[in-house]
Amino acid sequence: MLTRKQLELLDFIRVRMEVEGVPPSFDEMKEQLELRSKSGIHRLITALEERGFIRRLAHRARAIEIVKLPEAMERPGFSPRVIPGDRVEAPAAPRSALAIEPVHATELPVMGRIAAGVPIEAISHVLHHIAVPGSMLSGKGQHYALEVKGDSMIEAGINDGDIVVIREQITAENGDIVVALVDDAEATLKRFRRRGITIALEAANPAYETRVYPDHMVKVQGRLVGLIRSY
Secondary structure (H helix, E strand, O other), rough: OOHHHHHHHHHHHHHHHHHHOOOOOOOHHHHHHHHOOHHHHHHHHHHHHOOOOOEEEEOOOOOOOOOOOEEHHHHOOOOOOEEOOOOOOOOOOHHHHOOOOOOEEEEOOOOOOOEEEOOOOOOOOOOEEEEEEEHHHOOOOOOEEEEOOOOOOOOOOOOOOEEEEEEOOOOOOOOEEEEEEEEOOOOEEEEEEEEEOOEEEEOOOOOOOOOEEHHHHHEEEEEEEEEEOOO
C-alpha cells in the first residue's frame, strides 16, 4: 500500500545503506525525491513507519530501522539495517521482531480524477502509476485507480484527494460503491441503487442530493475494492 514516492524513499534509504553504510540526510532525501521541503520527507517517513516498513528508534537521533521491504524490492541476503544516530544505544530488539515479511505489490494505472460530488468528464487517460498490495485486488479481472475529487462520499470514509482502487465490472449489487458513467459523458463515484427501471446514485454526505436516472443512462464501470490515503 505504498505510493510511488514512498517506494522511492524506501529504496533510496536501502541503497545508500548498502553502498555507503551511512544514511542519506533529510536534505539528500528531499533532493533525490525532488520535493520542495523537508516536511514532505517527514510525512513520507511517518507513512512508511505506519505501514510497518521502517521503525524509528526513540533513543537515537534520526535512527531508522528497515523492518521489511515490498516483495518487488526484496533481494537475496537482505537483512534490516539501522541508520546510526548520536544518542545512547537502545536495547536490542528480539530477532523475531525483525523478521522480514515480503509484501506483494502491484502497479496500477491512475486513470485521472473521479468526482465524489457532481459528475465530471469521463475518465480515459493514465496520469501515473501507484503500487498497491496484492491483497487489495479482489477477485479476477482488471483493476485501476482513481484520485477522488470532492467530498460527497466522506461518510463512507472517502475523502477528497484519496486514491480509490476499482475492479472493472459492468454489474453491481444494491449498496455497492461504483464508478458510474452517466449518459456516456460523465463519471462519478457513488453508491448504487436500482429502483425498478431507474438507477439512483447516492452520495454519502447529506449536503448532496441523490441523483436518479433512467437505467439506460447509467453504465457501471467498476466497483470500489480498496482505498489509499497519503498523510
